[in-house]
Amino acid sequence: MSTIRCDIVSAEQEIFRGEATLVVATGELGELGIAPRHAPLITRLKPGKVVVTLPDGSSLDFAISGGILEVQPQVVTVLADTAIRAEDIDEASVRKAKEEAERALAGRSEAMDVAEAQQRLAEVTAQLQALERLRRNLKH
Numbered sequence: 001m002s003t004i005r006c007d008i009v010s011a012e013q014e015i016f017r018g019e020a021t022l023v024v025a026t027g028e029l030g031e032l033g034i035a036p037r038h039a040p041l042i043t044r045l046k047p048g049k050v051v052v053t054l055p056d057g058s059s060l061d062f063a064i065s066g067g068i069l070e071v072q073p074q075v076v077t078v079l080a081d082t083a084i085r086a087e088d089i090d091e092a093s094v095r096k097a098k099e100e101a102e103r104a105l106a107g108r109s110e111a112m113d114v115a116e117a118q119q120r121l122a123e124v125t126a127q128l129q130a131l132e133r134l135r136r137n138l139k140h
Helices: 091-105 114-139
Strands: 004-009 014-020 022-027 030-034 041-053 059-064 067-071 075-080 083-085
Touching: 004 041, 014 041, 014 059, 014 083, 022 075, 030 041, 030 067, 041 075, 041 114, 059 075, 059 114, 091 114
Parallel strands: 004 075
Antiparallel strands: 004 014, 022 030, 022 041, 041 059, 041 067, 059 083, 067 075
């Protein structure tokens, strides 16, 4: 089975490095599926998920706050502002951040401006979705 190396890094640390058979991420224009021998590419990523399918068929789920995806012949690199593995997400703090962002968008908060609240809401929604996918995968 053919593989491509996948590196996921954030401003703080390397989150993942390993071989993959498929990397799926959300680009500005929609979902991207990167397989071995994909054409070179650079694109912006929206806040959302990155799913890495490993050679054994299992997958790893990550939530990112946006960033850049670069595809080269032997490696796909996700450069994220922030990235977190689904199993490392603290659900209580993410739900609290979601409520704060929703309050700011409803105009009931002075703590955040609208653009910041929209960005934060997209980030925490991506984290909650990653957590939900992880739970679904554990049930199967």
